[in-house]
Amino acid sequence: xxxxxxxxxxxxxLFVMLAGAGSLLSCNANDTYTKSHTxxxxxTVGDPQGFQRADPNRQLVFPAxxxxxxxxxxxxxxxxxxxxxxxxxxxxxxxxxxxxxxxPAGEAQPHSSGWSSNQVYMGHFALSDTETRQHYAxxxxxxxxxxxxxAQSAPHHVxxxxxxxxxxxxxxxxxxAYDEGITIDLQLQDLKGPVLHGITGxxxxxxxxxxxxxxxxxxxxxxIGTVTIAGETFPISGNSWMxxxxxxxxxxxxxVGWDWFALQMDGDIELMLYQIxxxxxxxxxxxxxxxxxxxxxxIPINNTQFEITVEDTWRSSGSGTExxxxxxxxxxxxxxxxSLSPSFSDQEMELSYIYWExxxxxxxxxxxxxxxxxxxxxxxxxxRSLEGEF
Numbered sequence: 001x002x003x004x005x006x007x008x009x010x011x012x013x014l015f016v017m018l019a020g021a022g023s024l025l026s027c028n029a030n031d032t033y034t035k036s037h038t039x040x041x042x043x044t045v046g047d048p049q050g051f052q053r054a055d056p057n058r059q060l061v062f063p064a065x066x067x068x069x070x071x072x073x074x075x076x077x078x079x080x081x082x083x084x085x086x087x088x089x090x091x092x093x094x095x096x097x098x099x100x101x102x103x104p105a106g107e108a109q110p111h112s113s114g115w116s117s118n119q120v121y122m123g124h125f126a127l128s129d130t131e132t133r134q135h136y137a138x139x140x141x142x143x144x145x146x147x148x149x150x151a152q153s154a155p156h157h158v159x160x161x162x163x164x165x166x167x168x169x170x171x172x173x174x175x176x177a178y179d180e181g182i183t184i185d186l187q188l189q190d191l192k193g194p195v196l197h198g199i200t201g202x203x204x205x206x207x208x209x210x211x212x213x214x215x216x217x218x219x220x221x222x223x224i225g226t227v228t229i230a231g232e233t234f235p236i237s238g239n240s241w242m243x244x245x246x247x248x249x250x251x252x253x254x255x256v257g258w259d260w261f262a263l264q265m266d267g268d269i270e271l272m273l274y275q276i277x278x279x280x281x282x283x284x285x286x287x288x289x290x291x292x293x294x295x296x297x298x299i300p301i302n303n304t305q306f307e308i309t310v311e312d313t314w315r316s317s318g319s320g321t322e323x324x325x326x327x328x329x330x331x332x333x334x335x336x337x338x339s340l341s342p343s344f345s346d347q348e349m350e351l352s353y354i355y356w357e358x359x360x361x362x363x364x365x366x367x368x369x370x371x372x373x374x375x376x377x378x379x380x381x382x383x384r385s386l387e388g389e390f
Contacts, residue, residue, distance in 0.1 A: 067153025257381015
C-alpha cells in the first residue's frame, strides 16, 4: 500500500472534527482549551516540520520495525486477502490501521491524564461477498490512550478497540474484526518473510529524497479462519497480503492519485505495482513495483518496465465517480502479460475519503506459462483530486 496523500486528507479531516470536540492531546477534566489554542493545534497537526523523513541509509530490522514509528508523521499496517469456502464461495477483505502523530514528539506537551495522547488511530474494515455482490465498509477512530488503540513490535500487536492484529506465541498472526454483524476471525502464516520494496525498504515517490517512505510487505500469508455475515459463519482458507509503510510527506504537489496492485499468482509468484498519476494525466516517473519470486527473491521494477492499460470503466451510483474496472498489465522484460477484472464492480470505500479498493481476478501468462490468481487493487484520487491538498 503506497504511502499517500489520501490518508493525510482523511487524517486532517479527522483532526478538524475532533478539535471541535476538544483536543486529543489531553482530555483531563481540569484542562481547558481556548478557540485560538484549538485553531493553532489544528494547523500544527498537518505540519511535517519536526518529523523524521525517510532516509535511504536506514536499514529495516525485524521484529522491531513491525512496530510503530512515532518519529514519522504517518504510518499504516494494511491487510487484504482473498478467501474461499470449501464450496467455492469467495470473500475479499481489507483491515487497515492508520497511525497519525499530532505533533513531533519534542513538541507535544506532557499531561497527567491517562486519556491524553499524541497519536490518533483510524481503521478501515471491509468485506466483499462475491456471491451476493455486497460490499460492506466500516471506519473507526480513536486515540492511542487508555488501551483504545495502539501498536507494539514484540510481540507484534496493532489494535483499534476490537479490531486487531496480534502475533501469537507460535509465530502465527491472529486477525479479527467485527462491525454490524460482519466478522472476520483469521489466522495468518507468513510463508516468505518481509520483502523490502525500493532500495532495501526505501521507496522513493518524488524528486526530493525526502519524498519517500519506508515500505515492506508480507506478500504470501496463508490464511484460514471464519467469516460471519448476519449470523451465518463460513469456514474459509486463502491468502492475505500485508503492507507496512511509514513516512512524512511522501508525495509531491503535482501527484493527484494512483493505482496500486497487489497480485498473488500460481507458482507462489507475487507482483506489487503502483502507478502514480500526475495532474496532466501522465504516469509519474517515480511509479514502480516489485516482482517476488517463489523463493522470496525480490526483483525491483521501475516505471519503464511495465505498462498498465485500462480496458473498461465503472461508474459508482453512490458517489458518481468513474473508476478503471479492467486492466492489462504488461512487463516485457519479465515476459509477464496479465488481465485483471474485479470480482464485482461495486467495491467502493465511501468513507471519510472516497476511493475504490477491492478483490480482483487474474489470468495471463508468465514466460509463456498460463497463470491465474487473485489480488487487490486500490484506486485513489478519482472521486477528488489530491493535487494541492498538501
